[in-house]
Amino acid sequence: MHTPYKRLENFNFEGRVVVELGCGPLLGWGPMAIFLGADKFIYEEPWLKRDVLFTDEIRELYLRPLFDELTANFGARQTFEIFLEKVLNSGSMPSTEDDRVDIIISNSTLEHIPKEDLSILLLKYRQLCSEEAVYLHAVDFSDHQSREKGFGDMYEGPNRPRHGLNFLRKPDLEDVIRESGFSNYSSMVYRSSSASPSHPDWDCYEIADLEARVVLFIGSIS
Numbered sequence: 001m002h003t004p005y006k007r008l009e010n011f012n013f014e015g016r017v018v019v020e021l022g023c024g025p026l027l028g029w030g031p032m033a034i035f036l037g038a039d040k041f042i043y044e045e046p047w048l049k050r051d052v053l054f055t056d057e058i059r060e061l062y063l064r065p066l067f068d069e070l071t072a073n074f075g076a077r078q079t080f081e082i083f084l085e086k087v088l089n090s091g092s093m094p095s096t097e098d099d100r101v102d103i104i105i106s107n108s109t110l111e112h113i114p115k116e117d118l119s120i121l122l123l124k125y126r127q128l129c130s131e132e133a134v135y136l137h138a139v140d141f142s143d144h145q146s147r148e149k150g151f152g153d154m155y156e157g158p159n160r161p162r163h164g165l166n167f168l169r170k171p172d173l174e175d176v177i178r179e180s181g182f183s184n185y186s187s188m189v190y191r192s193s194s195a196s197p198s199h200p201d202w203d204c205y206e207i208a209d210l211e212a213r214v215v216l217f218i219g220s221i222s
């Protein structure tokens with residue numbers, strides 16, 4: 001909200017087709033995007049089970065309280081029934097050949113996808129982007145294990161993907177994003193932790209890049 005990014009307005013969900021990569025089992029940003037007027041929500045999520053999403057329990061214990069919370073925050077915009085229908089109509093693929101993607105978001109997902117698969121995934125959505133498309137990827141570079149939310153012994157060993165993490169660092173992700181056809185306006189370091197690498201595999205990185213723990217990658221297609 002506080003960057004002077006000239007495309008900041010494009011993150012407004014109203015009338016946009018929104019994609020979330022790795023939204024998790026409950027559609028992540030989807031319900032909020034829909035509540036705030038997104039035309040369509042598309043997700044890419046191997047763990048999402050539609051038969052679970054469609055249950056009475058998810059409707060009453062998750063979607064209805066979330067709808068009430070969104071209404072309390074943003075005002076009444078639609079009935080719960082219309083909201084629910086749109087949420088349940090979210091798709092895992094663009095539904096028509098004319099579908100264009102306007103906003104791509106992810107939260108703590110890109111660090112979990114192997115580099116080759118990540119390039120394929122980003123390229124797939126790059127090809128669907130409208131001229132105004134923007135993206136925001138929040139990436140957690142920590143070891144996902146240490147209580148203190150740092151890097152644990154990550155930098156004491158070789159740079160080899162493990163624990164479900166691809167071990168890409170900030171500059172590597174910038175490369176993957178650019179090579180997939182996106183331009184990167186900013187890699188905003190939101191949280192840092194100290195790092196003192198002892199394995200030579202990490203020598204090619206700046207220390208600030210190894211200490212970047214949560215980074216917001218923001219940009220567009222040009």
Ligand SMILES: C[S@@+](CC[C@H](N)C(=O)[O-])C[C@H]1O[C@@H](n2cnc3c(N)ncnc32)[C@H](O)[C@@H]1O
Nearest residue numbers: 021022023024044045046047107108109112113
């Ligand atoms: C740490 S979870 C984050 C979930 C959610 N975004 C959140 O913030 O709670 C990582 C997510 O990435 C998803 N994921 C893993 N591989 C993926 C892939 N190849 N494409 C899309 N999502 C993937 C996982 O299924 C999981 O839901």
